[in-house]
Amino acid sequence: MADKNVREPVILGAARTPQGKLMGVLAPLSAAELGQVAFGAAVERSGIDPAEVDEVLVGNVVSAGVGQALPRQISINAGIPDHVGGVAINKVCGSGLKSVMLASSAIKAEDGDLYVAGGVESMSNAPHMSRVRAGAKFGGVTMEDALETDGLRDTFNEWMMGNAAEFIAKQLEVTREEMDEFSYRSHKLAAEATEAGKFKAEIAPVTIKTRKGEIVVDSDEPIRSDTTVEALAGLRPAFEKDGQVTAGNAPGLNDGSAAVVVASREYAEKKGHQPIARVVGYGQAA
Structure with missing residues (x-):
């Protein structure tokens, strides 16, 4: 039973x-620029005074090359005053949601009343790196992919996330057919929702400047409306010779950002804001 004395976090x-594909339509934009769009739109839609924000919380995994203080880059360029602090959170795939959890916890602890929380990733801009600070005395120089080393490879087992998926599939006895069917259903439902305009209310369009003019991106790039179970079944395993994870049933490599404005219910009522949701609870794993 919820403690009536604990303040309730709500979403304003x-x-x-x-969402963009790796090296796709959103690739020209940095993580900061993508975050600016989502966080700025969330603030604008909520109707809050940006000067009253207590802190900006940004989940981000591949931080190599994003520049100093990514949350500050995002918040200031999104119209939030520079007296508002920001912090980055890295909990790998759960980074963005963890930022919302931390905002909710801060409200319950009465540390503040108003937070902007979310996440951003630009996989397309993850750099290739070489450890040459001490010099390269002889021979070639090896490059590392920050997308792999910082985001997709388990440092304990030297596994890619696809190998981890193979391990879990074996443990839970998930078949290739079940994985392909789930992927097909996901694309089908997403395509139908897009066609029906159900994502329009949540998407903040992104404007990209090119030499030929401006391009406005307002729909998700990775959705494959033409995919079939048969096409998915014909793809080769991507990580293990006799494996089940393929380019068709694995998560994509994407660019994008999402954000929410989290406030105490007392703040919302005092300022006359109508919450669109409330945070009832949350859980997490390592």
């Missing part, structure tokens, strides 16, 4: 960018 506004 939310927004996300469209």
Whole structure:
């Protein structure tokens, strides 16, 4: 039973960018630029005074090359005054949601009343790196992919996330057919929702400047409306010779950002804001 004396966190506004594929339509934009769109739209839609924000919380995993203080880059460029602090959170795939959890916890602890929380990733801009600070005395120089080393490879087992998926599939006895069917259903439902305009309310369009003019991106790029179970079944395993994880049933490599405005219910009522949701609870794993 909830403690009536504990303050309740509520959501006042939310927004996300469209999702882009690796080296796709959103690749020209940095993580800071993508975050600026989502966080700025969430603040605007909520109707809050940006000067009253207590802190900006940003989940981000591949931070190599994003520049100093990514949350500050995002918040200031999104119209939040520079007296508002920001912090980055890295909990791998749970980073963005963890930022919302921390905002909710801060409200319950009476540390503040108003937070902007979310996440951003630009996988397309993850750099290749070489450890040459001490010099390269002889021979070639090896490059590392920050997307792999910082995001997709388990440092304990030297596994890619696809190998981890193979391990879990074996443990839970998930078949290739079940994985392909789930992937097909996901694409089908997403395509139908897009066609029906159900994502329009949550998407903040992204404007990209090119030499030929401006391009406005307002729909998700990775959705495959033409995929079939048969096409998915014909793909080769991507990580293990006799494995089940393929390019068709694995999560994509994407660019995008999402954000929510989290406030105490007392703040919302005092300022006359109508919450769109409330945070009832949350849980996490390592």
